[in-house]
Structure formats: C-alpha cells, structure tokens
Amino acid sequence: MSQRLLYIGKPTTNKQALAFLAEQGFDVQQCSALRPALQAVAMAGCDLLIADTNDTTPINLERITHAAGRTGNAPFIVLLVNTHGSIAKGARYDEYLVRPFTPRRLAGMVRKLLDGRRSYVLQLGPLTLDRRTQLVQAPKGLIHLTPKQFQLLDYLVQHAGTLLTRKQIMQEVWDTTYLGDTRTLDVHVRWLRESIEEDPENARFIRTFRGRGYCLDLEGPCRSGGEPLLPAVLPTPQPAGA
Numbered sequence: 001m002s003q004r005l006l007y008i009g010k011p012t013t014n015k016q017a018l019a020f021l022a023e024q025g026f027d028v029q030q031c032s033a034l035r036p037a038l039q040a041v042a043m044a045g046c047d048l049l050i051a052d053t054n055d056t057t058p059i060n061l062e063r064i065t066h067a068a069g070r071t072g073n074a075p076f077i078v079l080l081v082n083t084h085g086s087i088a089k090g091a092r093y094d095e096y097l098v099r100p101f102t103p104r105r106l107a108g109m110v111r112k113l114l115d116g117r118r119s120y121v122l123q124l125g126p127l128t129l130d131r132r133t134q135l136v137q138a139p140k141g142l143i144h145l146t147p148k149q150f151q152l153l154d155y156l157v158q159h160a161g162t163l164l165t166r167k168q169i170m171q172e173v174w175d176t177t178y179l180g181d182t183r184t185l186d187v188h189v190r191w192l193r194e195s196i197e198e199d200p201e202n203a204r205f206i207r208t209f210r211g212r213g214y215c216l217d218l219e220g221p222c223r224s225g226g227e228p229l230l231p232a233v234l235p236t237p238q239p240a241g242a
Helices: 015-023 034-043 058-069 103-115 147-158 166-173 183-196
Strands: 004-008 027-031 048-052 076-081 095-098 121-124 127-130 135-138 141-144 206-209 213-216
Touching: 004 034, 015 027, 015 103, 027 034, 034 058, 048 058, 048 103, 058 076, 076 103, 095 103, 121 147, 127 147, 135 183, 147 166, 147 183, 147 213, 166 183, 166 213, 183 206
Parallel strands: 004 027, 004 048, 048 076, 076 095
Antiparallel strands: 121 127, 127 135, 135 141, 206 213
C-alpha cells in the first residue's frame, strides 16, 4: 500500500518535487486553504505532512501542525522554508528543508523519516516509550506525558537499575547545576508515578533513595525499535512541568 503524503501549499510552488514524489510511489494529496487542510489532516490518515511556509501564514501553520499531532496516526511533518530562521515559532515539525533543494533531496528526507519511525521506540520490561509521540505504554495503559515528564522517564529507562543522584537528574533533565531547591524533581517523580504505576503509593518501578536520588527498578536490556505508539483517545497531560 502506498504511503500517503499531504502537501499544504499552492500546487504550482513545488510542482516538480511533488511530481517526483508521486513517481517514487507515494500517494500525494494537496490542499492550499486552511479549512480543507484541517479536514484532510483529520480524515486522510496521511503518513507525512509537507507544508510550504511561503503559502501558509504562521498562525494557520501552527493550527494545522498541532491538529496533525492529535490525529490517530501522528504523521511526520516537514516544513519547506526560505532560511534557517524563518520557521514559525508555534509550529510543530520533525524536519525542515531550506530552499533551494532538489526533488530527490526532499524524497530522501521523506523516506528517511518514514523508514526510521520504529527507531523512536524504547522497550524495557512492561514499559514502552515512543520518543516522537511522547506516549508510554505501561501497565495502566497508554499514557501521554508532558515533555519534561517524558524526558525524566526516558533518562530513568536508559539507566535502569542504577541509582541516579539528584544532581545527575537535574543536570540531565533540567540542564542546571543548581541544587538549592529540587522540589520540582520530586513533584515530577510523583506525577510520573501517578501516570505509570498501578499503585503510586506503593511504587514498583521508581524507587526513592532518600537524600540521594531515584532508581528505575527494572531489569533486562533496554531495546530500541518496535511498533510506534500512536495517539487515540487519551487523557490530557497535566499542564505543569511542560
């Protein structure tokens, strides 16, 4: 089955590139206005979205890319831009391509993203993490974490079985060496337990070493690769700590 691409922009702007993608076997659909684009994102089930920033206002680009992230298959997003600094700040994307570029280069980026999707997945014991969608499969089910909560869990998974000091965690996850107040770490650990532990008051996975740090008490190799975790109807992540 052909992988489906959705192009947001005027069809004449990147006519050669779109034709080349179609020649490579991709099913390419096109939209140029906001409403049809939002409808297509919601209904088309595309695997990857390409948006031309010349043809889309920053606010519309933000709406479209955030809508794409909430769909059931969370397509990759590639932005076509004029300069490295011309990306709308609120837009979500996986990669961007600066003009001028060849159709072959765009096709290569598309193929690399689609072929590498499985590499975003980490598996350790009963936990599966998807670094792209920030979803976690845990005994409690499929959970959507905030960026900081996910970064903390990712760090713990990569060092499972190892006592990580508060200093190590603050440096890695919060990028700070200031240890005068680490209550934010304790709060995020509590939120994380509430998300992934079946009984947060008697946590099985995240162990506390008072005055020292935390350890993810799981054994076995941490494996990279597996089926992506894709959003369905999920609880909204807590706004704090994003």
